[in-house]
Amino acid sequence: MTDEIIYFDNGATSWPKPEEVVEAMNDYMTSVGASPGRSGHRKAFDAARIVFEAREAVAELFNVRDSRNVVFTPNATGALNMAIKGIVNPDDHIITTSMEHNSVIRPLTYLQENQSVSFTMVGNNDHGDFDIDKFRNSFTDKTKLVVMNHGSNVSGRILPIQNIGEICRENGVVLVVDAAQSAGTVDIDMARDNIDILAFTGHKSLFGPQGTGGLCINGDIDIRPMLHGGSGSKSELDHHPDFMPDKLEAGTLNTVGIAGLLAGIEYINVVGLGNIIKKEREMTRILIDGLRQIDNVVVYGLGSDERLPVISFNISGMRPSDVGYRLDKDYHIMTRVGLHCAPHAHRTIGSFPDGTVRFSLSYMNSLEQIEKVLEAVKEIAK
């Protein structure tokens, strides 16, 4: 029996990364190494160009009108905090869903407890789909923001973002989309999809390293900065710049990480996002179909075919943690068990408080691996 690792935890972070990503980071460390936009020598210019090209690559991927409106953050959580706290004022109302990750719920809860902000969590309808009618009726005259996760890291369901965006426009409310799980595995077009602000992470389906992520702003939306500090511009002033991207960034960026992120997006462009989506959807379908045929296995949140390569399941009579342990120890299959930092999602799909075992795939997985995993689950479920 081979000790081949089967990594089905790409929802946590993608692995392995394309070779090109590791090479780009290595190249940066060995040949460039400088701080972008600070010193006036050629290495600094090279570093700055990498960051600039990365902004352009992100802007192209999501159809952001101007790459100056792409700012880098250490992760999607940082981006979401910046957007939410930078827009919402005391007494404002926010609309979100009942499937959110803690990177949205915790900032909202903090604002609720400290700034009399209120928020509505819109759940699913009887078909298990997002209740768009309830959403339409949730707007009040104090609604300032709608923030929702594009794709659930628990059930894999994808929101009808274009429709949601339209409704936000009708109400004159800003839409922030948490694309942590969807960027790089769903076709996102900020203009077409009516998305005002997009928070993304670099280290999942965009194949970058950890420590990268960002915010894309498509429009003239004033976001209060979270950080004030060195920006490589207007240094004579004590005030932090008010022009983008400098306005929402301060200090030295994770340049080596961004070099990797740029290579990750370039990899996606070479392979073709359409091809990535096609392969992932096919693997997901086969995996779900296979799981559903195994006795004692419960698969959660089955809905439309259009879903993320993320599947939550349980084996009746077994704790998720025990299933995960056996998958890892006996079969070398990596998964994530528990609540996945999204307790409300588990409440919504009916798997609270124990949570689920989650398989999350990437383009790097294979049909062969899927077969092995299904065999393993069959064995464990006996």
Added chain:
Amino acid sequence: MIILIFHSTHEVLKFEKILKKNDIKFEVIPTPREYSSDCGMALRLKEESRDVVNSLQEESGMDIRIVVQ
């Protein structure tokens, strides 16, 4: 020579890309202190490029300070 001074690193690189696309020769230099105290970069070009720079600037809608040295 003419020197192009920008508001931010982002703008320098944006215009650099435009110049490259249009095959116009330029050099990246540290911004001369007398023009700005930004820890940034500026672009230096031959005076003949002035007209094409003006039209590219207009096309791009960017706010660039052009100084003759």
